[in-house]
């Protein structure tokens with residue numbers, strides 16, 4: 001959807017060996033740690049989700065050997081393809097972080113361990129049905145459009161409560177938290193406002209979510225803004241280019 005028009009994001013140099021990936025992963029982890037400590041937070045409370053979209057399987061194997069075993073992907077068919085061709089790797093997991101068309105729910109139900117872009121009930125219904133078929137469960141994040149841009153997916157902040165209230169009927173979905181894509185802007189404070197909004201919605205839901213539902217996670221921050229997101233409470237940061245190097249379409253999702 002939205003394409004980045006702001007300054008190039010801090011992409012790593014292209015990583016082409018296990019050592020390159022070890023280096024890039026260590027350097028992002030170090031930055032996460034520094035940002036966490038600066039914010040008075042425990043670095044262990046923040047998960048790094050390496051985003052491997054567009055990266056072919058041969059390079060993915062190098063990243064996996066370097067320790068990236070839970071990967072973010074934005075296209076369901078790409079997840080299906082990669083999950084099948086990397087099926088020999090024990091413990092490999094995928095998180096789908098991009099918009100899902102209802103008719104592709106079966107791929108998520110079959111191949112994903114987490115889905116971060118839940119934003120409508122038809123999707124929830126389709127996932128529930130397909131997960132029953134597969135006899136699987138799925139961790140989900142509700143995507144919120146905190147930037148108020150037409151082009152972005154996700155629920156309007158005002159609609160999140162009502163949406164969440166309906167989720168307990170889908171017992172195959174385990175609601176873990178909220179996800180957002182911040183505004184693509186050089187204006188740091190405008191970006192920060194998106195992260196703050198997501199945190200405020202989470203804080204509200206701590207009081208008002210249906211019984212038994214614990215909405216704690218905040219998936220926010222990418223290569224260009226993850227330190228800011230950590231300052232505002234991110235518990236999952238989704239980093240692609242900072243680990244894998246630049247993509248042709250930097251922020252396409």
Ligand SMILES: *Cc1c(COP(=O)(O)O)cnc(C)c1O
Nearest residue numbers: 051074222223238239240241253
């Ligand atoms: C591509 C993508 C990312 C990672 O972006 P980078 O700039 O490569 O770090 C994060 N979240 C979503 C939803 C994406 O599609």
